[in-house]
Amino acid sequence: GENVEQHPSTLSVQEGDSAVIKCTYSDSASNYFPWYKQELGKRPQLIIDIRSNVGEKKDQRIAVTLNKTAKHFSLHITETQPEDSAVYFCAASIEGSQGNLIFGKGTKLSVKP
């Protein structure tokens, strides 16, 4: 089955700096890769996703890149702000399958003002 590894487990940056979180997956059939953000005490929420037919997707300060050959994908946050502090989860699945979304173990991002 699919296995998703996420690094680092914790990340601390200064406000205004960039943050990068990396994930690798094992199943080459996986073609859908979402990222979820969970603020302290709140539910996880989807912030961005990418499908295997594209290599990069951007949404304002957030971008995700995908390297299918190497089976890894990354979340990039530019100009970080204190409100970006949260736990971020990557995940992988086979789009349209009746299987399940496999999550990484999460990265706790702290943005220091």
Place this chain on the structure above:
Amino acid sequence: SQTIHQWPATLVQPVGSPLSLECTVEGTSNPNLYWYRQAAGRGLQLLFYSVGIGQISSEVPQNLSASRPQDRQFILSSKKLLLSDSGFYLCAWSHMRTTNEKLFFGSGTQLSVL
């Protein structure tokens, strides 16, 4: 608009006692339903998912079970809780025709087994 309700928010139970967590979804039909457990350092672990009434798939062998008695109702149960069942339990749903895409999570239940 669609909403997901999960209760209770917190629960403290003794070892060996039964468990019943309930989740309901409003505003959509035939959703895919999921139960996840979030333990420290282990991320989001899928426990069960369901693509229809009475259809339950289990991802990990454990002390828990799930049932879907109605289209928009998903229940997580245990006959006898173990200490290791402690954790944060999240119910989630996704649109039937877009399996695994955009999960909408409930607010979670913090379960402490003592």
